[in-house]
Amino acid sequence: MTERTNRTVLLRGGAVYSPADPFATAMLVEGEHVAWVGSDGAAQAYAETADEVVELAGALVTPAFVDAHVHATSAGLALTGLDLTGCPSLAEALERISAFARSADDGVLLGHGWDESGWPEGRPPTLAELDAAAGTAAVYLSRTDVHSALASTALRELTEGLAELPGHHPTAPLTRDAHHAVRQAALAHLTPEQRRAAQRAALRRAAELGIGAVHECAGPEISSAEDLAALLALAAEGEGPEVFGYWGELGGIETARRLGAVGAGGDLFVDGALGSHTACLHTPYADAEHTGTAYLTAEQVADHVAACTEAGLQAGFHAIGDAALTTVLEGVRAAADRVGLARVRSLRHRVEHAEALDDKTIAAFAELGLTASVQPAFDACWGGPDGMYVQRLGAERAAGLNPFAAMLRAGVPLAFGSDAPVTPLDPWGTVRAAAFHQTPEHRISVRAAFTAHTRGGWRALGRDQDGVLVPGAVASYAIWEVTDLVVQAPDDRVAGWSTDPRSGTPGLPDLTPGVPLPTCLRTVVRGRTVHQR
Structure with a gap:
């Protein structure tokens, strides 16, 4: 309207x-x-x-909330296409794929959200099983973390040079460059009308949830310049939230400016994701004999940050594992040595996800003025004693992930987002996930979490006056x-929350787990x- x-x-x-x-x-x-x-x-x-x-x-x-990390087209396709989020088993996933393929029109079929880590079969579909369910359709199904995907034979045949790319497997899900290639092939078959419908669906859903602005994390490996341009044009029509675009391409400063992006960053991949075993670690995975995947070197990070700083443009990187974060910090520090620490700090360069931080890493974030664009719903989905994080890392390392309280104590700016479609658009659920982190020492107050999901998103853009x-x-x-408005701090050292009006602190909804949002x-x-x- x-x-x-x-x-x-x-x-x-x-x-x-x-x-x-x-x-x-x-x-x-x-x-x-x-x-x-x-x-x-x-x-x-x-x-x-x-x-x-x-x-x-x-x-x-x-x-209004600000979601500081979204992929609008993919989120819209998850809303309008095949959604496997929460699917309980491999057998059920194959049944849903088959039904979707029978009911869909010709062309590439898109879906999202499968997660084998919780399936009783303990594995994803093989290519033969996927083809049997999909028939002759070209099918692209991203894993819940969007760092690997199932691709049917028909889609693989549409992807030039696939078998030669890193991350290719003849029968299993695709990762790394092979995944990026099949994703680009699938998205290339979207018509402008399909893209617009998906983007409208995502923005409409955001508006329904009280989200007034989103940061779109685009790039050549995750969407396209045409996709970002179309989204920004749609947002300019003024029917939904504001959209601020980031273009995640190494050396992509001019492209970012041409597209009207606010930064040359976002999903500029330094590594992958824990669920797909592609987050880059110092120590091997607990359930795999390797340390993940490194996409960039510290020198490449330094060159990009220095160039962005000279251009007055915010840089940013996707980094989840501890080794990837080390690469980012070494690169940003080298860039600061070249162009000056004050200039680097002034642009508030971003790190997306930033999950595996220790005290030394957190201190370096604060020193370099880095903004942590983080997703509390990741812990809600995959944290806890029985979650995917423990499967991948073991209990001790998993318990150190997403240390929001330590980051706030050190003065690291937090901006909350969903990474939709990785986790759904759900701002109050995000605030709850931070306040009731599954590792108690990482919890923050509801008020601090709410601030990170409102003012934090604006501060990440350099707009300190907005969000209040x-x-x-x-x-x-x-x-x-x-229902009730309370001042809530889920901390054993206090009463939990207070409704005493003498505190002079405005109340927020009670977000105790189980209470309706x-x-x-x-x-x-x-x-x-x-x-x-």
Whole structure:
């Protein structure tokens, strides 16, 4: 839906999450900006002249969420295509593939989300099993971490030179360059209409969840320049969240600028993922006799960071394993030696995922001014004593992953995202996952997690003034149906949470596991309603 953005809107009768007034119950929006926050009594002065008065009836108003790492087309295809997320077994996956192939139109069939680590069979389908289920269809099915994929024989035959590429296997899932090649072949068969439908589905879903902005992590190995250009053009139509594009290509500064990207980074791969055994480690996997895959050297990282810094453009890298993070830090430090530490720090270069950090690594992040763009839902999905992380790394190493509390204590800026379609768009679920991390010492307060998923996304863009509801701020906000509002800190050293109004701290929804998450009633982006329940 669209509407003129110079309207005056008064919201009253609820709770407004604002540092300007912890007890605010009303807010006035003029055009694209917040004009005032305060009490219902004082709001009466604005009621007669407002174009619209929204009676909140006890609802909560917060800044809209920012998802700092998405892949919109792939996320949309997961929403509209074959979704194998949560599939309980190999046998069930093959049945779903077969049914999907029978019901789908001609062309490449796309799907996502299989995860053999939780299947009783303990393995993915063989190529013969996939072909039997898919028939003659060309099928691309990305694993849940999107770092390996099933590709049917028909799709493999569409991919030139596949058998010569690193990561190729004649009967098993494809990884590394072979995976990138079949993904590009599959996406190349999307029509512009199919791409637009997928992107619209992803942005519509984001708006329904109170997300007002997303960071699209594009690149030649994960999407295409055409895909990013189409997404930015769609977002410019103003029917959904704002989109900020990152172009993850080594030496891709000019391409990033031509596309209108805000950074030459994002999914610029230094390594792969733990689930696919391609995250790069110092010590071999617990369930494989190797240390994963290294895509870049420290020298390549240094050259890219130095060039981006000279160009005044943010750089960024995908790095999950401890060896990959060492490569990034060595490269960024070398770049700082060339162009100056202050200049490097000023651009807040990013590291996506940043899972396997120790105290030394965390200190280096803080020293170099690096932003950690992280996904708490990864721990919710794969952490804990019986999770995939323990399978891959063993209990001791797995317990060290995603140390959010230590990162915050060291002053490392956090920006939360989903990496959709790797995990679904789910902002309150993301906040809950950080606050109730499966390793208790890594937990942070709900308030800190909420800040990382709102202001953190804006700060990662260098826009420190955004992501809060104060006079003069951009009016990007969401209205939520909630029950209790509390000040929640899941920490054994405190009572858990407090509802004492004397604290002067605005409350947020109770996110204790098992408590229903808030429902989004309305999402507004720069004063324009993009979702209304």
